[in-house]
Amino acid sequence: HAQASLGASNYDQLSDHGLTQASHLASYLIQNQAKPAHILTGTLRRHIQTATPYIEALQQDQRVTHDARWNEFDFDQIVRLHIRQNNIDTKGYDQRAFFRLLKQAMLAWQEGVL
Structure with missing residues (x-):
């Protein structure tokens, strides 16, 4: 898309x-x-x-x-799991910070860590 x-x-x-x-x-x-x-x-x-x-x-x-x-995978679920597993505090995250977090979560998912 x-x-x-x-x-x-x-x-x-x-x-x-x-x-x-x-x-x-x-x-x-x-x-x-x-x-x-x-x-x-x-x-x-x-x-x-x-x-x-x-x-x-x-x-x-x-x-x-x-x-x-x-349809795509549930990226939100992957990000939430990454946040929970790594005790990440997302208070104050702007769009740029969220995108970095998304990239980290996707990499962890691809590597089978999540």
């Missing part, structure tokens, strides 16, 4: 930049005559928002399936 709204009250929506990315992607795919028989996305709002400009630009009936098996 395009850029989501990290740090916003609702992460599951595209940021303004993400909406622009989705539009550019749709234009690119149309210009390169990409016409799939079937479009498959996850069920999250940001997935659907990313696909919508392309689906609309195709100007034809398009087979579209939204399947929860394509």
Whole structure:
């Protein structure tokens, strides 16, 4: 999916930049005559928002399936577990500090530490 709204009250929506990315992607795919028989996305709002400009630009009936098996892992759960395991105090964390924490948690998850 395009850029989501990290740090916003609702992460599951595209940021303004993400909406622009989705539009550019749709234009690119149309210009390169990409016409799939079937479009498959996850069920999250940001997935659907990313696909919508392309689906609309195709100007034809398009087979579209939204399947929860394509949804992402629960990054919030991974971050909470990382915080708990490492006794991290997140008071006063701004968006930049949270992003660093997210990267640390994801690395721990990838290494099998979580």
